Amino acid sequence: MTHQIALTFEDGVTRFIDASPGETVADAAYRQGINIPLDCRDGACGTCKCLAEAGRYDLGQDYIEDALSEEEAARGYVLTCQMRAASDCVVRVPASSDLCKTQQARFEAAISEVRQLSDSTIALSLKGESLARLAFLPGQYVNLKVPGSEQSRAYSFSSLQKGGEVSFLIRNVPGGLMSSFLTGLAKAGDQLTLAGPLGSFYLRDIRRPLLLLAGGTGLAPFTAMLEKIAEQGSEHPLHLIYGVTHDFDLVELDKLEAFAARIPNFTFSACVASPDSSYPQKGYVTEHIAPGHLNEGDVDIYLCGPPPMVEAVSRFIHEQGVQPANFYYEKFAASAA
Numbered sequence: 505m506t507h508q509i510a511l512t513f514e515d516g517v518t519r520f521i522d523a524s525p526g527e528t529v530a531d532a533a534y535r536q537g538i539n540i541p542l543d544c545r546d547g548a549c550g551t552c553k554c555l556a557e558a559g560r561y562d563l564g565q566d567y568i569e570d571a572l573s574e575e576e577a578a579r580g581y582v583l584t585c586q587m588r589a590a591s592d593c594v595v596r597v598p599a600s601s602d603l604c605k606t607q608q609a610r611f612e613a614a615i616s617e618v619r620q621l622s623d624s625t626i627a628l629s630l631k632g633e634s635l636a637r638l639a640f641l642p643g644q645y646v647n648l649k650v651p652g653s654e655q656s657r658a659y660s661f662s663s664l665q666k667g668g669e670v671s672f673l674i675r676n677v678p679g680g681l682m683s684s685f686l687t688g689l690a691k692a693g694d695q696l697t698l699a700g701p702l703g704s705f706y707l708r709d710i711r712r713p714l715l716l717l718a719g720g721t722g723l724a725p726f727t728a729m730l731e732k733i734a735e736q737g738s739e740h741p742l743h744l745i746y747g748v749t750h751d752f753d754l755v756e757l758d759k760l761e762a763f764a765a766r767i768p769n770f771t772f773s774a775c776v777a778s779p780d781s782s783y784p785q786k787g788y789v790t791e792h793i794a795p796g797h798l799n800e801g802d803v804d805i806y807l808c809g810p811p812p813m814v815e816a817v818s819r820f821i822h823e824q825g826v827q828p829a830n831f832y833y834e835k836f837a838a839s840a841a
């Protein structure tokens with residue numbers, strides 16, 4: 505059985521390769537035209553050392569301690585000239601995609617649906633034959649080229665790829681290039697170009713409780729992650745806190761309810777920061793993080809939101825005297841015209 509290996513590069517580009525049974529990750533990469541760092545191929549030099557962030561694998565027997573120490577192996581480091589996958593894996597390569605003679609993939613797709621969910625938020629779905637080959641890690645993003653311009657905008661996938669279709673949650677920025685296109689001109693069938701996938705904000709193996717913090721359209725990567733978790737299940741509790749500024753920014757609550765019904769360990773709450781809000785839970789996300797959510801530090805925190813939210817949450821965690829096992833975050837800022 506072949507396994508899919510996601511190679512994530514220093515510049516944020518991710519490429520997916522297939523590894524045949526018994527094939528090393530390095531051999532699989534070269535066979536598919538990706539020249540990851542390699543020298544001796546013998547487990548002696550350590551040139552091919554990478555970090556395996558997810559998946560099960562065999563480290564191999566024929567390498568020396570100088571190339572990979574026991575302590576490094578315990579932290580997830582691998583020698584790709586020795587590593588053989590036993591499941592789908594994510595391998596972080598300490599080099600740029602350019603250096604490895606690869607680049608982000610491009611796809612053409614057509615709009616299958618564009619829908620304004622509220623004054624501030626647009627849902628966009630794209631479909632195309634080539635998208636059936638688009639693989640990405642839930643949480644990652646692509647660059648979408650704005651039709652009629654040479655500019656691109658980065659958007660996280662809000663769904664997994666199913667039958668060549670993917671979705672996005674897009675903030676409606678008044679005067680913004682993509683927003684103007686989507687609210688004024690876009691119609692089903694219009695062609696768009698996607699480049700990616702990109703980004704290091706993606707769901708890792710779930711080894712402890714997760715606290716997911718979404719700010720505004722920063723909800724998008726979490727709905728993609730939750731789709732994946734709904735498929736694979738989770739033994740650990742997962743809690744999402746979704747914070748927005750105004751009542752009209754609060755979207756996709758029905759989708760979150762559906763995830764809560766499908767995923768036994770998943771709970772969520774939402775809050776609105778504006779004092780004018782009529783929503784029952786008010787305030788910022790940090791006001792809704794309970795000590796139990798931090799689990800005395802045995803928690804992986806994922807946060808996607810605007811820069812001030814990332815800073816506020818980092819400060820809050822520090823003030824609580826908690827050191828989370830992992831804190832992954834993605835800062836985003838909306839682009840205007």
Ligand code: FES
Nearest residue numbers: 543545547550585
């Ligand atoms: Fe030398 Fe892998 S290439 S240890």
